[in-house]
Each structure stands twice: as structure tokens, then as C-alpha cells.
Amino acid sequence: MAALPSMRPLGCLRSLIGLQDAVQPQITRRFISTAYSPKPKRVPLPPNLPQQFLSQLPERLQPREDSKRVKVYPAPPSTRKVCKDPIAKVTESQMAIHDPKGERKALFDYRRNPRSVKPGDILRVTFKNGDPFNGVALSIKLRGIDTSVLLRNELTRVAVEMSVKVFSPNVQSVEIVQRAERPARRARLYFMRSRKHDRRSVENLVGAYIRQKRAFLGGNRRK
Template structure:
């Protein structure tokens, strides 16, 4: 019957085991040689005062962001709207609760600081807070053109309602106007008449103000 041969370990394995045991011994020695805290002696008599223990300074927890703002995204959006639209003119113009606000089907004129103004039929209003935008459609050289504009963009100088739709649209998006059957075509003539009427009103106001100033001067 074959005898069982003892298992042999390499020399490096024994070195690592001995090194680990030596480290453990050094740790235990250092822990045992630590200086124990000095205890105050017991009071000699009943009238002597007990030892005074110093209290640790406990700092209060930092303020919670949830307690300061229940809806941080909503508060951030309102802060941005106050900066971008301090008069709230554009917010009221595209508000759902405003009966005199702009709606789909109206002809809008967008004036830009850098670039030419663009007018067209509003076929979509996407209300997304600061990212609110409108989609205008017009025909240039008999080609349908659509442009998205962010109403709170710093590049947008002003938005005017040129003509309102007679009847309220039954849809939120007038995408059917892309078809030739329902396409309104170019709105340049309507915008030209609007600008001409606006210029006439301004000239009348200037003339009235000038006549009043002359009358005051004669007196």
C-alpha cells in the first residue's frame, strides 16, 4: 500500500507567513505599550468638587437644500425668466390663460437683432419654460420655408401679431398646412400692409405731439 507523501510548501510561502506573524506581533506590542489616560484621583472628602470634563464642540448639520427649495427646477426656471423677460410681455403673449395672446394660425412677425425679420403663419407653439419656441411657415420664391424661434432668445428683439385668425384652430399643431391644398402661401402682402398702417399711426402721433408743442409755444 502506497504511503501518503507529505505536502511541501515553497520557501517563499513560509517567508510571507513569518513576515505576517512578525507584523502582527509588532502591532500588538505597540497597542499594549500605549500610554493609558491619567485618571483623576478620587475626591478626598465629600466637600471637594468632582473633576471637570471638557465637552466636545458639536457643530449643527449643514442646511438641507430640500428644505430651502421644494422644487429647485421650477425655482431655477422662474429666476431665468425674470432675467430674460423682466416685463413678462412675451410670457403673457404666449400664455394659455391670456385670451388676447398669440395662438396657432396667427401671422407673427419676429424681429431679430442680427438678421432680417421673418414673418409667417404660426403652426406650432412648444411651451417648455425657458425653451419655449414657435414654428413659423411662409413661402419665399414659391418655396415653403419653416423657421423655429426661441421666444426668450437674446437675439430676438421683438415679436408682433400681424393678423389673428378669424376662428379658433381645433388643433394644437397645424401641420396640415404643409399640404398644397391647405397651404396659405406667402404673407408678404399682409405684413406690408401692417407695417404701412403702423407707420401711418406713428406719423399721426408725431404730428399731434408737434402741434401741441407749437400751441404751447405760441401761448
């Protein structure tokens, strides 16, 4: 049903009412904040104040004759002047305990000692608790008291690697069974893990070394 011509002005009025409802007046908000005021200093009481006036003061403002000052101790002396490098001091103390003569340190210092252990040598490490381990030295990590050597061997046709801490209290001795035929060009011989360059088992070389060592020691004893 079409709208009558007389109802058209009312329709315009209705659209104006809806527009006024959509427009909402903006609400302004005001915040009240107090300014910071520092704590007032305590005013000393006048001398010779009668006791009747002192009793009217709160307890926190009454004078106390037995009040004692807190004793302030000086700061402890700094250890930076005494020990500038604590890690080096701890390392030296541990080296003096586990390697007092410095023989094992010189044995693995391949950068300075030409007769030291080098990557590619066959070593025999004897422990205080446990069986000895034999293997080829793949890498040597010089880290002070944490110096370690990585050995690789083959036991029952299974490749086995062991990282030995040189200065561990459990390590009794480290012996060089056989030197490398030629000096290695790398500090880490990880390529020997491949089937092409793997040395396989070194038990036969270690066994020959032990027999030769026993014969040499036995000959000295007879003399």
C-alpha cells in the same frame, strides 16, 4: 484471407484491451482554502516600559507622542431643504432676466390669456441681429424659458419654416399681424404643410401691416 479459428480468441482479447483504454479513471481534486480571521486588536503597551525594550519593537508598534488625530469636519448642510425644486428656481431667475414684466409670457400663454398668440395667427418676429421673419404660427410649445413657436412662410416660391425661441436675447419684438379667421380646433396645424391648406406667402399681408403702422405712428408724431 480468412482468419484462422485459432486466432479468434486473440481478437476478443484485443477488443477488451481497447475498451479499457477508453475508460479513464476519474481524478478527484481537492482545494485547500484558509478560513477568514479578523485582524487582531492592538494590545496597549504596559506603562513605564523601559526604553531598552521599546527599541526592540518594530517602528509601527512603537508609541508616538507627537501623533495627532485627524480632524473630522461635519457634513455640509443639505440644499434640499433650501431649494426643493432647483429647475423651477433656475427658470424663475432666467424669466426675471429676459422677461421682467411678464408681457411676452402672457403673449404666448394661449391657455389662460384670450388675447394671446394662437395657432393660425400671422406673426412678425424682429431680431437684434438679422432680418425679421414673418410666418403663420403652426404650433406653440409652452416649456417655460424654452417656449418656442414654429412659423411657416414661403420665400421665392420655397416653403420655409423657423422655430423661434420666444425668450431668446436675440428676439427684439413679436407682433401679431393678423388673427386667424376662426379659432383652430388643433394645437398643431401641421396639415397646413400640404398643398391644399398651405397659406403660401404672407409678405403682402405683412407689408400692408407695416404701411398701416407707419401711417399711424406718423399721424401721432404730427400731432
